[in-house]
Amino acid sequence: MFSLNGKSAVVTGGGSGIGRAISMLFAKQGAYVHILELNQDAASETISKIEQSGGQAKAYSCDVSKQVQVIEVFNAIGAIDVLVNNAGIAHVGKAGTTTEEDFDKVYNVNVKGAYNCLYAAIPLLIKSGKGVILNMASIAAIVGITDRFAYSMSKGAIYAMTLSVARDYMADGIRCNSISPARVHTPFVDGFIAKNYAGKEKEIFEKLSKSQPVGRMGKPEEVAALALYLCSDEAGFITGNDYPLDGGFIKLNN
Structure with missing residues (x-):
């Protein structure tokens, strides 16, 4: 079960943390993993770990906030089966203390970056006749988190975009879900x-x-395990859903 043999998967921000865990698990399950990463040293380390374990992967230097770069990379990759929009940055601050520069930076990476990858990937998935998109949201999209104004804004956008993409491309055989980690x-x-x-x-x-x-x-590997399921054929009946992975934070944090 949960095999990705023969599938081509794109993971943004695959150089460390959750993105690295997803990239490594997807490769272990048979996918050829394409890592889009701004930090090339981190990406190279992930590639090395994957290859040492017998998997296949390739890294691409890419700033996801730049649409031209993103389109060039996706055109170079060609046919894909899975997109994991994981790349993102955090910011600490309230609405009254977040500068315009910081707000724009978070938006450009977390929101526009995800949009750019969707924009580039969806035509490829449509051409293939099917595919899976997984977006990394956050519990900050669902509950109020102290001092996380810009970050919460960005993850709320990811949550909404997930529903929109799932609805718009259902007839094209494309599934789209999100994970909201604590x-x-x-x-x-x-x-x-x-x-x-x-x-x-x-x-x-x-x-x-x-x-x-x-x-x-939580552990990055726990997020990766859920990501694997949602991107596998076994989850073929699941689309337009967000999955909190939160250690009980949303429902039990009284």
Whole structure:
């Protein structure tokens, strides 16, 4: 079950964290993985890990916020079966403290970047007669998260775009879903804590972990496992849905 043998999958932001976990699992399950990544050193490390495990993958230097670059990369890849819109950045700030520059930066990567990949990928999927799109949203699209104004805006847009794409391209055999993780333990989280809470890393890590009712952060591999299912043929009856992966955060965090 959950085989991706013979399938071509594009994963944006596959150089680290959730994107790396998805790329590695998809390759393990037989997909040829195309990684779009701004950080080429990180992308190369993911490719190396995949190849060491017997998988196949290729990295492309690409800024997803630049449509010309994205279209060029997708045209070079050619036929695809799966698109995972994972690339994204975070930002800390409220509506009254978020600068226009920071707002635009988050929008350009998280929202426009996803749109650019959709714009480039959908004609290829239509040509193939079927395909799967998976967008990475967040619980911030569903509940209020303190000091995450711009980030929440961007993930709310991802949530809405998922529903729109699922509706518009159902007749073309394209499924589209999203995953909304709560806090997942990635290198970004460690870097964020070190930068903002120097000397209190252990204390803050524990606090952030316990903000999930299950008492810990999620693992990138857990997100990847759900991504694999949603992109596999076994999920052929699923489209237009968002899946919280949140350790009970939304329903049980009273």
